Amino acid sequence: MATTACFIIVSRNDIPIYESEVGTATKREDAAQLHQFILHAALDIVQDLAWTTSAMYLKSIDRFNDLVVSVYVTAVYCDIFLDLSIHTRFMLLHDSRNDDGIKSFFQEVHELYIKILLNPLYLPGSRITSSHFDTKVRALARKYL
Amino acid sequence: MEPDVSIESSSMIQVAVLPIGTVPPNMLRDYYSMLLPLHIIPLSAISSFYTEHQKSPFAHQPWDSGYLRFKFVLGGAPPSPWEDFQSHRKTLAVIGICHCPSSPDLDSVIDQFSNSCKSYPSSLVDRCFAFCPDDSQLEDGSRKGGNLRLFPPADRQTLEFHLNTMMQEVAASLLMEFEKWVLQAESSGTILKTPLDSQASLSSEEVIKAKKRRLGRAQKTIGDYCLLAGSPVDANAHYTTALELARLTGDYFWYAGALEGGVCALLIDRMGQKDVVLEEEVRYRYNSVILNYKKSQDNAQRVSPLSFELEATLKLARFLCRRELAKEVVELLTNAADGAKSLIDASDRLILFVEIARLYGSLGYQRKAAFFTRQVAQLYLQQDNRLAAISAMQVLAMTTKAYHVQSRASICENSQHNKGTGSSNADSGKKHHQSAVSLFESQWSTLQMVVLREILLSAVRAGDPLAAWSAAARLLRSYYPLITPVGQNGLANALTNSAERLPPGTRCADPALPFIRLHSFPLHPTQMDIIKRNPAREDWWAGSAPSGPFIYTPFSKGETNNIKKQELIWIVGEPVQVLVELANPCGFDLKVDSIYLSVHSGNFDAFPVIVSLPPNSSKVITLSGIPTSVGLVTIPGCIVHCFGVITEHLFKDVDNLLLGASQGLVLSDPFRCCGSPKLKNVSVPNISVVPPLPLLVSRVVGGDGAIILYEGEIRDIWISVANAGTVPIEQAHISLSGKNQDSVLSYSCETLKSCLPLKPGAEVTLPVTLRAWQVGLVDPDAGAGKSASGSIMRHFKEGISPSLLIHYAGPLQTSGDTPTNGSTVPPGRRLVVPLHICVLPGLSFVKARLLSMEFPAHVDNNSNGGHVDSQSKMDRLVKIDPFRGSWGLRFLELELSNPTDVVFEISVSVKLENSSDEDNVSASQDASEYGYPKTRIDRDCSARVLVPLEHFKLPVLDDSFFMKDAQTDGVSGGRHATFSEKNTKAELNACIKNLISRIKVRWHSGRNSAGELNIKDAIQAALQTSIMDVLLPDPLTFGFRLVRNGLESQNSDPDKESNTDVESPTSKDSVLAHETTPMEVLVRNNTKDLIKMSLNITCRDVAGENCVDSSKATVLWTGVLNDITMEIPPLQETKHSFCLYFLVPGEYTLTAAAVINDANDILRTRARTNSADEPIFCRGPPYHVRVLGTA
Structure with a gap:
């Protein structure tokens, strides 16, 4: 079964720093745009919801048509040198109901993201351009979603 | 579905407002706006128009506190198939609006009105309001009576009062009609149908069922009318009955309707008070309303009551719509949005999305609201007509804020609006700043581009060229790196096409291309340096220029830097230049029709220039202008006329963009991708304009080219200086600076000073004498040895020429000034006249x-x-x-x-x-x-x-x-x-x-x-x-002279000959043979000591033979010639006389020689003798004697 999934990492100022279409469904441009629109709109809900729970995985928080938005919120990253506090959110738009898989996916991506953050050359809050990260994320998506 | 539904909307009387005849749109809007505040009429106000014909069925009507609520629908609404189900969907009254001056015939107005009313069969009260009738119409109208109501011309307040009264009358009539209807319905019953029922089969079972249900439905409808009549208690009673009956008959749809009405009655009853219990009650009841509507959908029918379920959902959401309940509201709205798929009618879906967007918006979820707004726009765009496109465009314009793609015009409006309310000034400023920055935080670029493209598309369809231009400009400016060259070209064409439809000179708030950044403010050309004047000193310029041997000293450096950064002085009437850099990162040729500095302070005339930028290029251009009056000048940006529209490009925006680019937030730096070097951030200095100063300009007479000189050449040049300003020069001083200052032998400061005051336009020519320096001299001290070789060829280099510094200043006080302020002396200026000397290696x-x-x-x-x-x-x-x-x-x-x-x-x-x-x-x-x-x-x-x-x-x-x-x-x-x-x-x-x-x-x-x-x-x-x-002179000098006829003919005295140098050599020195020739030898002591010596005089002939002493002597003599011992006192002369007798004519040479006795050290040193015993020998120059005569 072809699945649709769009994964996006949103950082400071609600700016996406990583985005990828990880679904197996054939890609259409307007669909990809719609995915981004849905995820962008879901940020409103995330920003309220994130503070109501101590869990990182917020499960499905929003949906539009058949597409469900699941969100994973990382701990706030504070950089006292750069005077930054970065509140990173992983957002996955999907049409599958595999809750456990999604949770595992988020956790593994979180590890990858921490590795990125540990890179001294990576400015927290800037775009993730590592192709290695991209490959790994896609592999995880294949594995869990 | 209906837009703008709320729980209370069940209690509103729908009134169609129709324009009758021709009503100018602005008048219609005006009249309608007067009508709108009258949507609530208190029951207490209408009692005067109310007459109780029968006993009122609204037993518990709250005459003191109740209201009638109206919902005005301009242009009316088509009859809804569901109007039996919910009475507030019926158009219960029709109000016509007539503008008398444009429709003079009242009869035809009345006809038109009654015709219009025919399409509203459910209407109970019809009134036609005619505004601004003239006298004849007034007269005529008062005779007509009927439904026509004339409003005599009056001021607005009176008119409003009049209208209020008329509406009270309408309200009273409606109330009476409601009573009539209810009484009738209670007595005789009524047939109530919905589209659901009409689809029911004609089976007998259904008919029986319908009969059973009829009573409950009637009760529900009576309840509706009670609600409309403003009597919630009555309504509640009827609804309760209706609920019982509907539950018994399993009429879920009507059950839900009655439930809904009940909630409305509850709210109306508890008007104004909203506590937790009430909220809980409403939520509970409405959930069951939704549930029952859902239940009623079970039967597979063509017409679905889904819209009622969604409406109920929206009503509940609106009721709960508060930040604290956001989660619940979101849940409701998400469910509602899910229902959209099942809605058959496109306009229903449109309304649903509009409502969802509005609710999200009021919840503060701007992005959610934007999302659904965009859905609305897409639905509009699916309809292929211009009005839908206009709607789509306007709807999309609302989303731009959430997507950070606002037009700058809307940002400005917002900030102004915020300022106007004065509520949160600081906050608005912050927001404004944020939005300016976030415009470039284009990481949701996909979304932003899609939105802008949709705006462009809808604007083109809607025929709004300015909106299209603005959208295309924003798209091109912010997202050019993501757009293919073909796409960029397309956008450029869109810009041009839109501009063609715009009137020339249209301004747009959103800049397109090119990107403009401040490059630099060229400091005053050296010719126009402004020097602070110290009026207390004669050399008023001193202290302003760096003194000392170093051009850069660590002390002065900081100071000058500061000055450079903060202050810039421009002078009224003197053109100034600002360098800006333009970049066109797109793949098409960009032609900027004109670009000039944008100065808001209004004291600056900017000169436009035309620039054309090839693809992917940047260019530094000079923009110039003339300050026109004294004050501060701020230059926020440039005004650009490009793609047919005038826009203002702010430097600040590009600075933000570049800052974003450096932080990796923005897609790309337009200047870097054009290959322009990285430029440090140029801050706009404070520019102040000062009153006119004198301005000296110089030129070298004979051309300003380099003065070509050979080494060591001395030449006079003339420098002509003229006052090109408008103020006379009253003080002037010339000095030298730069390298090779000694090459300027002289310059005439006096010439200039004598011409003071130099009136505007006056000219002075100053002579300057130059002497070219040595070419090979790198350093005049060390290069002396090298210069001798003469082989070093150095070409003319910049910076080795000296320059003349002319400090000059105008009058101490400008004429208009009050003669008090000593501190505000107008500054002086400095003219640097570089002498371009090119020295060629010469001899x-x-x-x-x-x-x-x-x-x-x-x-x-x-x-x-x-x-x-x-x-x-x-x-x-x-x-x-x-x-x-x-x-x-x-x-x-x-x-x-x-x-x-x-x-x-x-x-x-x-x-x-x-x-x-x-x-x-x-x-x-x-x-x-x-x-x-x-x-x-x-x-x-x-x-x-x-x-x-x-x-x-x-x-x-x-x-x-x-x-x-x-x-x-x-x-x-x-x-x-x-x-x-x-x-x-x-x-x-x-x-x-x-x-x-x-x-x-x-x-x-x-x-x-x-x-x-x-x-x-x-x-x-x-x-x-x-x-x-x-x-050094010899210690002794010797001289001979002839003593002739008693006259002394002095010849060879080394010190005196200048006096006697008149005779011709032949006559002077010739003597005759065979005559006694008296002669003297003069010996002078050049030392300061007494010299003892013995003098010898010899005479030689041409052959060099001694002709005095030898055996064949040809010269006879008297006196002593040999070993004459003399003592000469210091610095004195001693004469020794003798006579010669030449036997043979010819040429002879006399020489005197002396041996100094007892020579002292000085003499020895002079003679370079080594031992003290060596005799010191002195010899005089030969003296030539020509002897004439016959042999």
Whole structure:
């Protein structure tokens, strides 16, 4: 079964720093745009919801048509040198109901993201351009979603 | 579905408002706006119009506190199929609006109105309001009566009051109609149908079922009317009954309807109070409403009551819509959005999305709202007509804020609006700043581009060229890196096409291309430097320029930097320039029709320029303008006329963009992708405009090109300075600066000063004398040796020329000023006139040698100390006759070469100065020039020039000189320690310098090149070794003279000959043979000591034979000739007379020689003897005697 999934990492100022279409469904441009629109709109809900729970995985928080938005919120990253506090959110738009898989996916991506953050050359809050990260994320998506 | 539903909307009476006849749109809007506040009519107000015909069915009507609520629908609404189900969907009243001046015939108005009312069969009350009737119409109308209501012209307040009364009348009528209807329905019953029922099959079972349900439905409808009549208690009673009946009959749909009405009645009843319990009650009941609507959908029917479920959901969401309940509301709205798929009617879906968007918006979820707004826009865009496109465009415009793609116009409006309310000024400022920055935080670029593209599409469809232009501009400017060149071209075409439909000169708030950043403010050109004036000092400019030998000192550096950063002074009326850099990162040729500085302060005239930028290029251009009045100037950006529209490009925006680019937030730096180098952030300085100052401009007469000079050339140039300002110059001062200042021999400061005050437009020409420096000289101190080689070719370099600094200033007080403020002296200015001197290697000096030469004796005085200014004497000087004997003469030989391609002529001159001694012996030598013949040096040739060094003897042989001598030579250093070394050395050096400076080697080339070779150092080096011989006189000088006829014919006195140099050489020195010739020999002691000596005089003939002593003597004599012992007192002369008798005519030479006895050290040193025993021998110059006569 072809699945649709769009994964996006949103950082400071609600700016996406990583985005990828990880679904197996054939890609259409307007669909990809719609995915981004849905995820962008879901940020409103995330920003309220994130503070109501101590869990990182917020499960499905929003949906539009058949597409469900699941969100994973990382701990706030504070950089006292750069005077930054970065509140990173992983957002996955999907049409599958595999809750456990999604949770595992988020956790593994979180590890990858921490590795990125540990890179001294990576400015927290800037775009993730590592192709290695991209490959790994896609592999995880294949594995869990 | 209906838009804008809420729980309370069940209690609103729908009133159609129809324009009758032709009503101008603005009038209609005006009348409608007067009507709108009257949507609530208190029951208490209508009692005067109310007459109770029968006993009212609304037993519990709250006459004190109740209201009738109206919902005005402009243009009316088509009858809803569901109007039986919910009475508030019926159009219960029709109000016509007529503008009398445009429809004069009241009869036709009445006709039209009644026609219009026919399409609203459910209407219970019809009224036509006619505004602004004239007198005849008033008269006519009052006779007509009926439904026509005339509103006589009056001011707005009166009109509103009148309208209010009319509405109260309408409300009262409606109330009475409701009563009538309810009474009728209660007594006779009514048939109520919904589209759901009409689809029901005609089976008998259904008919029975319908009959059973009828009572409940009637009760529900009566309840609706009670609600409309403003009586919630009555309504509640009826609804309760209806609920019972509906539950019994399983009429879920009507059950839900009654439930909904019940909630509305509850809310109306509890008007104004909203507590948790009530909220909980409403939520509970509405959930069951939704549930029941959902239940009623079960039967597979073509018409679905889904819209009621969604409406109920929306109503509940609106009721709960608060931040604290956001989660619940979101849940409701998400469910509602899910229902959209099942909605069949596109307009229902539209309304649903609109409502969802509005609710999200009021919840503060801007992005959610934007999402659904965009869905609405897409639905509009699916309809292919212009009005839908306009709607889509306007709806999309609302989303731009959430997506950070706002038009700058809307940002400005917002901020202004915020300011106007004055609620949160600081907050709005912050927001504004954020939005300005976030415009470039284009990481959701996909979304932003999609939105902008949709706006562009809808604007094009809607035929709004300005909106289309703005959208295309934003798209192109912010997202050009993501757009293919083809796409960029398309956008450029869209811009041009839109602009074609716009009137020329249209302005748009959103800039398109190019990107413009501030490049720099060129500081004043050196010609216009402004110098702070210190009125207390004569040299008022002092202190403003860096002083000291260093151009950059660590102390002054910081200061100047600060000044540069913060302050910039412009002068009224003088053009200024600002450099800006433009970038076109797109793949098409960009033609900027005009670009000029945008100055908001209004005291600046900017000059537009046309620029065209090729693809992917950047360009630095100069924008200029003239400040027009005193004050501050702020330059926020540029006004650009490009793609047919005028836009303002702010520097700040591009700065933000570049900042974002450096932080990796923005897609790309437009300047870097155009290959422009990274530029540090230029801050806009504070620019102040000061009143006009004088302005000097200079030009070199004869062209401003470089002045080409040969080395050592001396030339006069003329510099013309003119006052190009509007203020006279009252103070001026000229000084020199830069390298090679000594090449400016003179400049005439007085000429300028004499012309002060220099009126505007006046011109002065100043002469400046230049002397070219040595080309090879890198450093004038160290390069002296090198210059002698003359082979170093240096080309003209910038920065080695000197420049004239002219400090000038206008009057201390401008005429308009109040004469009090001493601190505000208008500043002065500095004009730097660079003298572009290009020095070509000219005649080069190869070397200098001192030649010692045995020189022929001449009958004439050819020797020491001659004032020989006649050419003939000069000729003789160089003729050598080997038979006549000679005497030692020293020459300075200068070897010169001419590497250039012109011919040089050399003339050596020796300047004779009045000798410093005042003693009578060396009486009166005037300072005079001693010229030598010219020497011509062809190109690429060398030549030697001889300079006789005979005119430099000092008059006294003093031991002080030996001191100097000894020390410089190092032969006998420290023999006399009586003089301090310093003094003597200095004196000696002065002597040598004096000697050298008297030798001038001048050259001429062509018509107007003339100069002087600077070879002092070389001469000094050449003379160094034998300076003593050149400078010092012999201890004794000898001279002969003929004593003739008692008259003294003085000949060869070294010190006096200048007085007697009148006779021709032949007549003067010739004597006759066979005659006794009395002669004298004069011996002068040049030392300061008494000299004892023995003098010998010899006479030789042409062959050099001694003709006095030999056996064949041809000369007889009287007196003593040999071993004459003399004592000469210091600095005195002694005469010794004798007579000669020449036997043979011919030429003879007399020489005097002396042996000094008891010579002291001075003499020994002078004679360079080693031992004390050696005799010191002195010899005078030969004296030539021509003897005439027959042998």
